[in-house]
Amino acid sequence: MNGMALTNDDRTHVKHAPGNGRGFRAAAGLTPRWLWVVAAGLFLTALNLRPAISGLGPLLEEVRHGLGMSGTVAGLLTSLPALCFAVFGVTAPRLARRYGPAAVVLAGMAAVALGTALRPLAGGTGVFLATSTLALAGIAVGNVLMPVLVKRYFPDRIGTMTGLYSMALAGGTAAAAALTVPLTQAIGGGWRTGLGVWSVPAVLAALLWVVVLLRERRGRRGTGETHGSVRPGGENGARREPAPRIMRSPTAWALAVFFGLQSTGAYVTLGWMPQIFRDAGVPATTAGVLVAVIMGMGVPLAFVLPRLAAGMRRQGGLLAVLGVSGLAAYAGLWLAPAAGAWLWALLLGVAMCAFPVVLTLIGMRARTGAGVAGLSAFAQSTGYLLSLPGPLIVGLLYDTTGGWDGPLLFMIVLMALQIGIGFLAGRDRCVEDES
Template identity: 50%
Template sequence: MSTAADPSATETESLRPSPSSTTAAAGPSPAVRHAGAALLAVGVAAAAVNLRPVVTSLGALLDPVQKDLGMSATVAGLLAAVPPLCFAALGVAAPGLARRLGPITVVAAAMGAITAGVLARSFTGSTAVFLLLTALALAGVALANVLLPVVIKRYFPDRVGPMIGLYSMALSVGTSLAAATTVPLADALGGSWRLGLGVWALPAVLALVLWLAVLFVRREKGGSASAEPAPAHVRLPILRSRTAWALGAFFGLQSTSAYSAMGFLPKIYHDAGVSESASGVLLALVMAISVPISFALPNLAARGGDQRLYVVVLGLCGIAGYLGLMLAAGTVPWLWAILVGLSMCAFPLALTMLGLRARTPGGVAQLSAFAQSLGYLICIPGPIVMGALYENTGEWYLPLGLLALLLVPQILVGVRAARARHIEDEVVG
C-alpha cells in the first residue's frame, strides 16, 4: 500500500541509497538550497497524508453512501477493489511519465487529480460517476504512491532513511486521521456524507499548492531534471525465479487483507452494534498501529538475512484478529483492531523483502515491478468477493472466514519468499 529513471522501479529501492545518487542538484546558494529542500520535505509529507483518505474516508461512510446512491454490496466491494486496480495499471505508467515530464511535475498533477476526484464525487448522484471520480482520485494516489520515493531518492540522497520514515509516518497519519474523524466531521457538518467526504479535498488542495510551489522552484523539465543518468542493468529472466513468484503472491495476499479491511471494517463493526463514530475510530486504530511499526520493522527485518519469523507472527496475528471479528466483533473490539493492524504491517515487510532478494539496484527494480504488479492483480477480486458474500448471506461470517483462510497461504508463500537468497542465483546460469 522506484528509481528516478528506471521504468520498472518501485518503492523498495528508495529504502536504501545507492552510491550513484550522492550528489544533489546544486542551487544558487546554500540558503536557497536549504529552503528548497525544506519546502520539498513538507511537500512529501503533505502528499503522503493524502494517499489513503480517498479510501478510508469512504469506508467510514460506506453505509450512507450505499443507501443514498442505491449501491449494492457487490458494487461497494468493487469500490474497495479499485485502488489495487489503479496501482497495478498506473504504477507501470508512472516511471515513463516521470522520465518525460519529471517526477515533481507528475506528483503535482497527481495532487490535482486527488483534489478534483475527491471534491467532485461528493456532488454526484450517480453510482457510475461516483466510481469514475473515485478512480480519478485513485489514479492520482497511484502515481504519487510510486513517485514520492523517487523524489526522495533523487533530491534527498543523503537522507533517504529519515525521509522514508517521514513519508511512511505521514501516510499512516493520513490513513488514521481520515478513519477517525470522517464520521464526526460529517455529523458536525449537518450529517451529510457528501460534506464528510468532500472535506478531504482541503488537505489535497494544500498539497497541490505546495507541489506547484516546488515545481516553480525546481523548474523541472522532463528527464533532464535527473541529477544522474539512468542506471544500466541486465534484464533478468525473472519469470524463472520461484522467489519472485512467492514475493508476488505474498504481496497480493497481504494487499487483499489490507484493502478488504480498509473498505469494510467500519461496516463490520457497525453491524455488530458498534456506533458509526466508534467504528471509524477502530479503523483508525488499525491504521495507527502501523505508524511506529512501519518505521521500525524494515530496519529490524533487514538486519538478518531471513524474515520468516516476522512473516509467521504477522500472519498469526491476522488469523486471530479476523476470527475474533467473525465470532465476537462487538466484544473487546479494540483487541481485534490491534491484531488486524499488526497483520497489515506485512506491507512494509513485503517492501523490505523486495529490496533484500536481489543483489543489485537493477535486480531490485525488476523484482519490485514484477512482484507488485502481480500482487495488485491478485488482490483485485478479494474485496469484490467479500462484498458479494455479504450481500448473498447478510452476515460477515463467510467474508471474514475467507480473510482468515487466505492468511494460511500468505504465511506459506511468505516463508518461501523470506528465505535468505537472491533471485540472480535462481535465474542466472
C-alpha cells in the first residue's frame, strides 16, 4: 500500500483490524515518499521517550546529594514517571481527537525539550520535580499516541512499525543510561550538564513533526479538503467510529494489569538498578553501562518480538519465557550481584522486552482506530497507575532493611504475577467483542 510488501505479521494485523487502511494516504495528505518522513518522526520521537528517566538513574546518588533528597523522596522521584504517565496519558485521546495525534505529539516533544532543559537549573527538590513533571507529561502523550500514529499512517504494517519505534525507544533508553556519566565527565558541569544534554534530541524530534504537519496542511489544500472535511484525529475522513467501552473488557483489564507489572519492573530497573550494582561494589560508570546493556537488549529484540507476537494467535507462552528470564535475573542479583552482573543484566534485558510485546498486543486487541486509542490510553494509564507504589516500596524497603534482599524478593513476587497475567493478556480476543 505504501510501496513496501506486506509481511506475514502485517497481514495478521490487517485481519484483526479490517478496513483501517482505506485511503489513509489521502487523509494524511502525504505521498508514500513522505510516509518515510513520518516513519523517521516515529523513530526520533520514540528515541526521546525514556532518556529523561534512564539518564537520571546513573546520577541519582549525585542528584540526591546535590538537592538533599532522602531515600524515600528518591523513591518518590522514581515513581514520578508512572504517576505522570497515568495522569497525563489519559488525556491524550481527547487531545488527539481535537487537534490531531501528530500535533499533540509535537507539543509533547516540545514539553520534553523544555522540561529537560530547565531541570538542571533547579536549586531545590520542588523545582526539580516540577520540571521533571513537564518533561514526563510530554512523554506521557507520546506513549499513548505512538500506537495511534502507527494505526493512522501504517495500518497494514503495525507489527513492523511497532517494532521500529520499540527498537528506537530501547536504543534511547540504553544510550542515556550508558552515556550520561561519560558525557558528564567529558563536558564537565556535574550532574546538571549530564541531565540537560538530553533536551537536544527532543528539539530535533519536535522540528521533524513541524515538517510533517506543514506537509499535511499543504496536501489538504492541494486536494481542496477543508479542516472540517478531514478531522485532524480522524480515520481517513470516514465516519468516526464510536470508541468501545474499554472498562467492560476483561482483555483490556488483563493488558492494563500486565502493563502495570512490567512497568514496575522497568522503573525499578531504571531508578534503582545502578544503585544495586554500585552497592555491590561495581563502579558508577560500569553500573551505567550495565543498565545500558539491560535496555540495549531491547534494540534488536524489540524489532523481532513484535513481529513474532503478531504471527501468534496466543502470546501467553512468549510472555512466560520473558518472565522466567526476569525471575532468573532477580535471583542472580540476590545471590551474586557483582560476580554475575553481566549475565543478570542480559537476562533482565530479555525480560524487559515484555514492553514492546504488550504494545503490539494493544494494536492487535482492537479493530478500529478509536478502539486502539481507547485501549492504549486505558491500558497505559491504568498500568502506570498500578505501577506507582513499586519504586516507592523498593525505596522504603531499602531504607528499612539497609540492603537489597527485601526489594529483590518483592520483585520476584511481582514477576511471578506478571507471568500469570500474561496468559490472560495473550488470549486472541478483541475489546469490541467484550465491551
